[in-house]
Amino acid sequence: MASGEEDGSVEEKQTNNKKRTKGTIATAWLTFYNIAMTAGWLVLAVSMVCFYLQKGSHKGLYKHIARTLKCFQTFALLEIGHCAIGIVRTSVIVTGVQVCSRIFMVWFITNSIRQIQNEGSVILFLVVWTVTEITRYSFYTFNLIHHLPYFIKWARYNMFIVMYPLGVVGELLTIQAALPYVRRSGMFSLRLPNKYNVSFDYYYFLIIVMLSYIPLFPQLFFHMLRQRRRVLHGEVIVEKDE
Ligand SMILES: CCCCCCCCCCCCC/C=C/C(=O)SCCNC(=O)CCNC(=O)[C@H](O)C(C)(C)COP(=O)(O)OP(=O)(O)OC[C@H]1O[C@@H](n2cnc3c(N)ncnc32)[C@H](O)[C@@H]1OP(=O)(O)O
Numbered sequence: 199m200a201s202g203e204e205d206g207s208v209e210e211k212q213t214n215n216k217k218r219t220k221g222t223i224a225t226a227w228l229t230f231y232n233i234a235m236t237a238g239w240l241v242l243a244v245s246m247v248c249f250y251l252q253k254g255s256h257k258g259l260y261k262h263i264a265r266t267l268k269c270f271q272t273f274a275l276l277e278i279g280h281c282a283i284g285i286v287r288t289s290v291i292v293t294g295v296q297v298c299s300r301i302f303m304v305w306f307i308t309n310s311i312r313q314i315q316n317e318g319s320v321i322l323f324l325v326v327w328t329v330t331e332i333t334r335y336s337f338y339t340f341n342l343i344h345h346l347p348y349f350i351k352w353a354r355y356n357m358f359i360v361m362y363p364l365g366v367v368g369e370l371l372t373i374q375a376a377l378p379y380v381r382r383s384g385m386f387s388l389r390l391p392n393k394y395n396v397s398f399d400y401y402y403f404l405i406i407v408m409l410s411y412i413p414l415f416p417q418l419f420f421h422m423l424r425q426r427r428r429v430l431h432g433e434v435i436v437e438k439d440e
Pocket residue numbers: 228232286287288289292293295296297298299302326327330334338341342357358361362363364365366369407410411414415418421422425434
């Protein structure tokens with residue numbers, strides 16, 4: 199009996215040690231990841247400001263920053279993995295929708311359709327994403343090292359109230375601007391007859407994507423409002439103590 203109890207406590211200690219090691223590795227990785235992402239979005243912000251100051255126009259701005267944007271926005275796919283393996287306490291679905299809609303905007307809309315890259319709506323969502331991501335990743339970084347300035351916490355959980363709708367407006371106007379080019383070129387579409395006997399019309403797919411903002415955006419926005427109440431009104435302290 200006594201030896202069984204001892205065995206149990208040894209096992210418990212080993213499990214606790216494993217958890218601690220996993221926790222330390224996860225924290226180190228997340229700290230590195232968040233610092234890298236903050237730096238990436240800061241580079242984007244500086245490039246955009248410098249470009250605008252030099253040229254006095256937003257024309258050509260997307261092309262100027264495209265490589266950095268694609269790189270850092272694509273890296274954000276790792277966030278779905280973070281949720282899936284449980285190193286961050288966030289829903290895979292919420293994160294998945296957020297990240298995939300961004301990847302879609304970058305790769306399958308803005309990057310693929312040169313004619314829309316100088317639209318004002320592209321600059322709108324780029325500026326909104328940049329401000330949001332600098333705030334979000336610096337929030338996670340300072341939170342992980344337990345030195346979170348209140349203004350960053352405040353900005354993380356208040357700015358989205360304005361930034362989220364503005365970002366959505368920028369994205370929807372950009373997709374709308376893409377529609378005529380997509381219809382004319384037939385890009386990413388598959389017409390019958392073909393050897394797979396399947397047809398796909400990217401034009402109508404984009405209309406469905408635009409309509410999907412109606413049910414999906416409120417869910418993301420209300421999720422953030424709940425997070426805001428939890429963090430800014432102290433409920434998070436109760437959860438962390440549990
Ligand atoms: C095929 C194509 C399909 C397309 C479909 C289209 C439909 C699209 C509809 C939706 C449209 C959206 C458009 C988006 C536009 C914009 O982005 S506009 C810019 C404004 N945007 C925002 O403000 C973004 C707000 N969203 C987010 O912050 C996230 O994406 C989120 C997933 C919604 C965040 O939620 P969540 O992670 O749950 O909240 P947090 O409070 O930040 O975190 C919860 C806990 O998790 C910890 N954590 C999360 N990430 C990290 C990390 N990287 N590192 C460390 N820790 C992390 C965080 O600290 C919290 O921990 P606890 O405090 O311990 O709980």
